[in-house]
Amino acid sequence: EIKKTLQGHDVTTDGEMDTRCEAENLKGLTGVSPFPLDPGLAPLLLFDDQHDGEASDDDTIFLYSIPKRQLLGRRADGFGGHRYWLTPQGWALMLHLESHKSFLWNPSTLERISLPLDQENLLQAAQSSRCLLSLKPTDPDCVVLVADLAHALIHYCHAGGNQWFKHEHEHGKSFNEGLTTLGGKFYAYDPFKRQIVALEFSPYPKFSTRGKLEDPSPVGYTMFDCGILECRGELFVLSFCYHGISVRHIARIVVHKLDVSNGAWLKVDTLGDMVIFYDSCRGYGASFHARQLGLRKGDCIYFLMSDDKALYVYDMKRGTTAMHNPGPSLRDSLVPQFLLPSASI
Numbered sequence: 001e002i003k004k005t006l007q008g009h010d011v012t013t014d015g016e017m018d019t020r021c022e023a024e025n026l027k028g029l030t031g032v033s034p035f036p037l038d039p040g041l042a043p044l045l046l047f048d049d050q051h052d053g054e055a056s057d058d059d060t061i062f063l064y065s066i067p068k069r070q071l072l073g074r075r076a077d078g079f080g081g082h083r084y085w086l087t088p089q090g091w092a093l094m095l096h097l098e099s100h101k102s103f104l105w106n107p108s109t110l111e112r113i114s115l116p117l118d119q120e121n122l123l124q125a126a127q128s129s130r131c132l133l134s135l136k137p138t139d140p141d142c143v144v145l146v147a148d149l150a151h152a153l154i155h156y157c158h159a160g161g162n163q164w165f166k167h168e169h170e171h172g173k174s175f176n177e178g179l180t181t182l183g184g185k186f187y188a189y190d191p192f193k194r195q196i197v198a199l200e201f202s203p204y205p206k207f208s209t210r211g212k213l214e215d216p217s218p219v220g221y222t223m224f225d226c227g228i229l230e231c232r233g234e235l236f237v238l239s240f241c242y243h244g245i246s247v248r249h250i251a252r253i254v255v256h257k258l259d260v261s262n263g264a265w266l267k268v269d270t271l272g273d274m275v276i277f278y279d280s281c282r283g284y285g286a287s288f289h290a291r292q293l294g295l296r297k298g299d300c301i302y303f304l305m306s307d308d309k310a311l312y313v314y315d316m317k318r319g320t321t322a323m324h325n326p327g328p329s330l331r332d333s334l335v336p337q338f339l340l341p342s343a344s345i
Contacts, residue, residue: 037108043293047062082097116164
């Protein structure tokens with residue numbers, strides 16, 4: 001079952017209005033910069049016409065508060081003149097295009113942590129890239145990783161270092177499926193080889209694989225996509241299942257966690273009071289306690305889809321998906337990013 005949104009309300013496929021959902025509030029839309037962010041507004045959707053964080057002359061963005069169902073400010077002080085990468089840890093990697101200065105920025109507190117100059121234009125050249133942090137950015141052992149998915153490259157620096165490095169690897173397919181961090185290491189999952197790829201820095205990059213694991217993909221579906229993330233201190237894999245050949249209709253999301261001792265995937269039937277946010281377009285996610293975010297309900301997976309401005313919410317218990325329209329003024333094909341709270345890693 002899929003719920004659709006009509007004029008700010010959720011409507012089930014049979015047309016019945018879901019009165020539990022509040023109408024969309026557009027009165028908060030102003031020209032004033034929303035930063036620093038009120039922690040009570042997070043997590044948010046960030047809408048930007050810039051592709052893949054590439055800077056442009058237009059510094060206008062839209063922010064949509066998921067807990068408040070509210071569209072926020074439109075002027076992005078701090079983003080203009082920069083290329084940026086949002087991380088699942090709530091920080092943004094910023095690259096000033098003229099000076100080549102790079103730094104980590106916390107949109108909630110405006111705190112900045114200086115990083116090395118991008119002297120060789122490694123970050124600027126990265127394509128279809130995503131960024132993750134191995135540890136809290138205040139930890140001297142924190143590694144800032146930028147994965148260039150178009151060229152099977154990683155660019156990295158240490159929080160207290162003085163140089164960005166480039167490293168080629170042979171795990172491009174795994175990295176394209178998604179990345180996460182756990183215990184100071186980076187992890188990817190290759191559903192075709194059924195193996196976990198681990199990346200650690202000591203201080204240089206070292207890859208290792210674990211497999212072959214049993215196949216966690218559910219039966220009875222024509223297609224599925226996988227995503228890996230950390231949840232409750234364990235590695236989880238989400239399987240997005242489709243009927244037919246359409247990837248616009250997710251019939252089910254199946255969740256497994258890794259049993260490290262036995263090298264097997266265990267099915268997870270409930271998340272309890274936890275919620276998961278997963279960016280299907282960029283291949284990363286994070287988990288939180290629902291009450292921590294001011295959300296009324298746990299046991300849900302919030303996710304995004306390509307070429308779609310909507311926010312989708314999968315209810316683990318009911319097996320249904322609700323679609324939320326963040327605003328009629330937003331172009332339908334404008335895909336947002338999750339701007340998540342700063343989390344402990």
